[in-house]
Amino acid sequence: MENSAREASPDEEASTDHGAQTDSWAHLGAMMKRGGSDYPKLVAQMRRVQDSFVAAHLPAVLVPEFAEQLGELADRLAEYEVGESARPAGSRLDLPGRGHPFLLPHIVDQWSDTRVEARVTFTPFHLGGNGAAHGGSLPLLFDEVLGRLANSSGRSIARTAYIHVNYRHITPVGKQLRLEATLDREEGRKRYASGRLLDGDVVVSDAEGLFVELRPGQP
Numbered sequence: 001m002e003n004s005a006r007e008a009s010p011d012e013e014a015s016t017d018h019g020a021q022t023d024s025w026a027h028l029g030a031m032m033k034r035g036g037s038d039y040p041k042l043v044a045q046m047r048r049v050q051d052s053f054v055a056a057h058l059p060a061v062l063v064p065e066f067a068e069q070l071g072e073l074a075d076r077l078a079e080y081e082v083g084e085s086a087r088p089a090g091s092r093l094d095l096p097g098r099g100h101p102f103l104l105p106h107i108v109d110q111w112s113d114t115r116v117e118a119r120v121t122f123t124p125f126h127l128g129g130n131g132a133a134h135g136g137s138l139p140l141l142f143d144e145v146l147g148r149l150a151n152s153s154g155r156s157i158a159r160t161a162y163i164h165v166n167y168r169h170i171t172p173v174g175k176q177l178r179l180e181a182t183l184d185r186e187e188g189r190k191r192y193a194s195g196r197l198l199d200g201d202v203v204v205s206d207a208e209g210l211f212v213e214l215r216p217g218q219p
């Protein structure tokens with residue numbers, strides 16, 4: 001396995017999954033087996049493609065060949081398309097960024113009912129400019145981590161109402177950073193969480209988010 005995050009507790013993701021019930025160890029265990037034991041290699045190669053794609057300047061003469069090869073791969077993958085609730089991508093809680101190439105490849109080190117500690121390295125795919133991560137990738141990271149925290153430990157489903165992100169310093173690409181997040185308070189249906197992204201001792205970004213618990217039947 002390319003990286004190991006700690007496993008989720010049985011009830012911690014129970015209410016976060018709209019497409020399938022994740023209310024038992026057995027179900028979580030089954031989700032984390034989706035794609036099999038080689039799936040981490042596939043995700044790692046997909047992330048490599050993303051990074052090398054954005055970093056490459058192909059000779060124009062090679063562009064049609066690369067487009068065709070990628071097209072062939074996409075066609076092959078499309079043969080295996082399944083519904084949202086059956087996909088390995090995003091289900092693999094044992095992998096950085098749940099094994100979903102859109103998500104930052106963060107690795108969770110500690111997870112309690114109200115606190116998360118994780119490591120994350122932004123890659124060339126997330127580059128904005130001048131060695132700094134694209135500003136839009138930070139709300140993505142905070143939404144994922146704060147959102148999961150707000151939905152964990154058997155709490156019922158809550159959706160992001162807002163994420164307020166402060167950019168304090170540039171977020172370097174290619175350097176391992178630390179992320180801390182806490183669920184700070186709950187007021188009725190409202191859950192407030194906050195997080196900090198650190199480069200050494202320097203807070204490069206922090207965020208506060210409101211997650212509102214859905215009413216029964218609310219989409």
Ligand SMILES: CCCCCCCC/C=C\CCCCCCCC(=O)SCCNC(=O)CCNC(=O)[C@H](O)C(C)(C)COP(=O)(O)OP(=O)(O)OC[C@H]1O[C@@H](n2cnc3c(N)ncnc32)[C@H](O)[C@@H]1OP(=O)(O)O
Binds near residue numbers: 013085151161
């Ligand atoms: C399938 C297999 C795969 C397996 C999966 C593996 C496990 C996965 C593990 C983990 C996954 C999760 C990890 C990621 C989590 C990320 C979460 C997201 O990104 S969610 C998407 C983005 N968000 C939306 O799309 C929301 C769209 N908006 C809405 O739906 C509504 O606006 C909503 C629910 C947020 C609130 O609407 P209302 O009608 O329910 O609630 P009202 O009554 O208006 O407000 C309730 C209270 O909240 C305040 N409020 C609402 N919005 C506010 C705002 N923007 N700012 C301030 N206050 C707000 C209101 O003022 C009110 O407060 P007063 O009760 O009066 O004190």
